[in-house]
Amino acid sequence: MLRPIGYFVANGLIIGGWAAAIPIVARNAGLDETSLAVVLLSFAVGGMMAMLFTPAAIDWIGTNRLCVLSAVGFSLMFATVFGISDKLSLALSAFVFGGFHGTMDVAMNAGAIEAEKVTGTRFMSKLHGCFSLGAALGAASFGLISTELEANSALFFSSAIVAFLFVIVFASRTNDAASSRPTRFDAPDCEAYSESPQTSQSNSRPLNIVPVLGSIAFCCLVAEGAMVDWLVKLFQTGEHTSGRAGFVYASFAIGMSACRFAGDLISTHIGDRRTIVFGCLVSSVSLAAVLLTTDATLACVPALVAGAGLANVIPSTFRACGSDSKQFGRILARVTTIGYAGFLFGPPIIGxxxxxxxxxxxxxxxxxxxxxxxxxxxxSGTLKLPANAGGSRLRYCNELTGEAK
Structure with missing residues (x-):
């Protein structure tokens, strides 16, 4: 369990650090919003392309080795991107940076799935909570480091993460057997999910819920991606990245992390539809409040609430894919792809x-x-779950198709 936690935390640390570093990177390279959007688009394209080849890489070298290699590469590329001032070189480096991110994202989820299968315990939502916690720590810590060591802050930050990764790897060597076996991404295995009599009639409408659920996922992940890439820059006013500006995104990530750890309990009590409806509504109003203030300290409170509201929307949306049990593997894969496109391509469009x-x-x-x-x-009338859709098999396939964080 230690190793998956370490990977998710490390991934969050880098993403959080990247969110806090974007204003400095833009200033050093003289980027306006359009040029910065191109850099962010390069990051997105690199991630999407890497995801296409990651399953084959997992079969080739195993989840554990791929997690380690991609995590180290992701960390080192953070320092590389931070130190580049040429626009073309920055875009190319961002492409590679995004490629390591996409590879690590798929690999660490695959490794976590293997760990769940071996232990027979469901802890994937908690791991995504660890990612959010890491993102909060990354944004806050890099915001503080950059005020003291701007020239060397990225190198120091990356070195610390690499050291953290190696500590995690060596501390959990006894658990290698569970995380180093190759993992195959078999959609038919998901489709073998057993049906209940109540849901056997749903097969007459195999994929008509994809536009609805895909639209919800896309809209929500556009917002989450915007917070990662633009929230700190919104409150960047001086020549140096303010620690207070980094705390705005850190507050957002803390709210999301806390509610993800309680996500199963929340959705069990109020249901998935209400989780989505009220979560999106609360987050929308809170983000509007963030935009209405120009003080980073005051913005931390609505940012915290926005993260809390958005935290469990995506898990509930993906869970609703089980309303068509026979084909929910394909439905879930398509909804996830649509949603992740919003996360990656929304920020460049906003730029x-x-x-x-x-x-x-x-x-x-x-x-x-x-x-x-x-x-x-x-x-929508599609957010109704079959009687057995809340079981572990659905959650297993949910992560198998690569749920976005």
Missing amino acids: VIADASSLRLALVVPVASLAIASMIATR
Whole structure:
């Protein structure tokens, strides 16, 4: 269990550090919003392309080795991207940086799935909570480090993460057997999920819930991606990255992390539909409050609430894919792909809008997207689970298809 936790925390640390470092990277390279959007798009394309080849890499060298290699590469590329001032070189480096991120994202989820199978215990939601916790720590710590050691802050930060990874690896060597076997991503295995009599009639509408659930996932992950890439820059006012600006994203990540650890309990008590509807609504209103304030300290409170509201929307959305039990493997894969596209390509689009107007105005996009997701969930009749859709088999296939964080 120690090793999966370490990978998820490390991934979150780098993503959080990247969120806090974006203003410095943009300033060092002289990027306007459009140029920064190109860099973010390069990161997104690199991640998407790497994800296509990661399953084959897992079969070749195993999840554990791939997790270690991609995590080290991801850490070192953070320092590389931070130190580049040429725009073309920065875009190319961001492509490689995103490639390591995509590889690590798939590999660590695959390793966690193997650990769940071996132990017979469900802890995937807690691991995603560890990612959010790592993101909060990464944003806060890099924000503080950069105020003291700006020139060497990225190198120090990356070195610390690499050291952390090797400590985790050596501390958990006795558990190698569970995490080093190759893992295959078999969609038919998901489709073998047993049906109940109540859901056997749902097969007449095999894929018509994909547009609804995919739209919800896309809208929510546009907002989450925007918070990662643009929230710190929104409150960046001086020549140096303010620690207070980093704390805004850290507050968002803390709220998301705390509610993810309690996610199963929340959705059990109020249901998935209400989790989505109220979560999106609360997050939309809170993000609007963030945009209405210009003080980073005051923005931390609504950012915290926004993260809490958004935390369990995606797990509940993916769980609703089980309303068609016979084909939910394919449904889930398609919904996940649509949603992750929003996470990766939403921020560059926001950057283009910001260059034409202002960043504060452009960030109305995630506010509106969350409101739209809430309305879709309110009007949709597809968010009803079959009697056995909450079982471990659905959760296993949920992670197998690569749930976005």
